[in-house]
Amino acid sequence: MPIYAYQCGSCGHAKDVLQKMSDAPLTDCPACGASTFNKRLTAPGFQLKGSGWYATDFKGGATGAPSSSDSAAPAASSPATPPTTAS
Numbered sequence: 001m002p003i004y005a006y007q008c009g010s011c012g013h014a015k016d017v018l019q020k021m022s023d024a025p026l027t028d029c030p031a032c033g034a035s036t037f038n039k040r041l042t043a044p045g046f047q048l049k050g051s052g053w054y055a056t057d058f059k060g061g062a063t064g065a066p067s068s069s070d071s072a073a074p075a076a077s078s079p080a081t082p083p084t085t086a087s
């Protein structure tokens with residue numbers, strides 16, 4: 001699920017909210033209660049906590065199990081990674 005950066009227009013309270021794309025956007029500020037809590041289109045200093053977060057991965061709604069194609073895996077006989085010797 002994507003994380004949206006919200007900010008209150010009244011008190012300036014900012015919060016990152018984890019929402020589905022289909023969820024209705026929040027409007028009420030959790031800090032002051034005003035209905036001026038809006039998404040920020042651009043998230044300055046957007047921080048990725050952890051690795052492997054791709055917001056574009058969630059388009060299309062993946063249903064079902066991941067493709068289990070364990071039939072003919074090519075046994076790539078990869079030798080030990082050659083040392084990068086800059087000669």
Ligand SMILES: [Zn+2]
Nearest residue numbers: 008011029032
């Ligand atoms: Zn507020």
